[in-house]
Amino acid sequence: MKFYDREEELKLLEKDRIRSADKGSALTVITGRRRIGKTALIRESEKESKMLYVFTERVNESVLCQLFADNAKTDLGIELFNTGKFRDIFKQLMAYGENNNYTLVIDEFQELKKINKSITSIIQNLWDEYKGRTKINMIVCGSVHSMMIKMFQDGKEPLFGRASSIFNLRPFRPSVIRTILRDHDPNYKKEDLLFLYAVTGGVPKYIELLMDKGATSFEKMLDAVCDLNSIFLTDGKNLLISEFGTDYMTYFSILHMIANGKNTQKEINDVTGKECGAYLENLESKYDMIRKNRPIFSKENSRDVRWKISDNYLRFYFRFINTNMSAVELKKYDVLKEKIRSEYTEYSGKVLEDYFAEKIAEEERITNIGSHWDRKGENEIDIVALNDLDGKAIVTEVKRNPKKANIDELKRKAGTIQDLNKYDLEYRVLSLDDM
Secondary structure, three states: OOOOOOHHHHHHHHHHHHHHHHOOOEEEEEEOOOOOOHHHHHHHHOOOOOEEEEEOOOOOHHHHHHHHHHHHHHHOOOOOOOOOOHHHHHHHHHHHOOOOOEEEEEEOOOHHHHHOOOHHHHHHHHHHHHHHHOOEEEEEEEOOHHHHHHHHHOOOOOOOOOOOEEEEOOOOOHHHHHHHHHHHOOOOOHHHHHHHHHHHOOOHHHHHHHHHOOOOOHHHHHHHHOOOOOHHHOHHHHHHHHHHHHHHHHHHHHHHHHHOOOOOHHHHHHHHOOOOHHHHHHHHHHOOOEEEEOEOOOOOOOOOOEEEEOOHHHHHHHHHHHHHHHHHHOOOHHHHHHHHHHHHHHHHHHHHHHHHHHHHHHHOOOOEEEEEOOOOOOOOEEEEEEEOOOOEEEEEEEOOOHHHOOHHHHHHHHHOOHHHHHOEEEEEEEOHHHO
8 A cells, every 4th residue: 555644744754854964863752553654654754864774672682782783784784893782782873873864763662671671771871972963863663652651751761851753643534544445446435434444543554454455345344354364353452462561451341341332430430340540541641542521611620521442443343353252262253244244333323423523623623622411411412613713613413324313403402502602503414425
């Protein structure tokens, strides 16, 4: 699949690359979940640059040093004296930058700490010593969000404050997903687009895997997802174990409950039999996997919170794969597909709401967007998009089938929200046809 989107990220990387050549070395940090396209972005950005790329494997320090030395010879054409100590290798690479402008990429950077806890201190000391007189465009990236954020944004960590830029690479927006599907199948149906969004959430690698298999229709995508060698069946567990480690079972249970409709802390506490507030906060702030969903006009400290899984693939995984793991383990893929088909229509209604919320956020002039429900859990409105600059708001009902929508009922519900009185309201009913 060709390279899509990422214009803003490419501009940021270009800016740091130019800075490294003109004003001294620059350090860029890229975070983002596995499969999000960090390496592809870097290779696209640096395709014309002199670049040393190292993928950090979980090996001992001596093997790591040999990996750096071998890649330096291949990528830069230089011989590094290998003592088996990372300090000596990194010092030579910094010294090389005194007379050579090049890009140094360390992929899965967080693994360095598992090899030798002092490596980040070594990098900090040598970076501080050399950065003013070298021309190195250093880019580090990692897929374990919690560790990467801690390494560069925790004031107690050696590399705190050293990054020129830090950004988290996000999934493709709805417009990009539509473009990719149209490029591979100009005659796609709206149901195909919705399933692609539902199962991949815009994660580039998942989309690429489906497109490369020619899986552009709902049925072909479902076949590809429920297949013997499908990473869609295993990636959820692998992704989360890398983040949570030995404590993953509690987090799995919470994500499973949220994906299956138990989305308040009270419901989660009742099922687990323990207080899960700290776990929920970790999933949101530390792991970036869930987010709070409050009525749009509620205060920041409101306890009227419904938790939501941020990642569409993980939501799909816990709703359909993890729930039916016995069918997966028995290789009963037809049973799994039948289960997904039987529940997908209801499930995809909420996914469609998310799609349109993202689409409105991408395309419209808005300052805030969310949903609404009252204290009794009634008078629910799927999407309320506010434009405080112009005093306008878009009030939206989302239905898979437009015939089931009732705009008069939507207006009645909006009339119960006193905070909407100061806005010029536009009412919309959106369905599959509007994707």
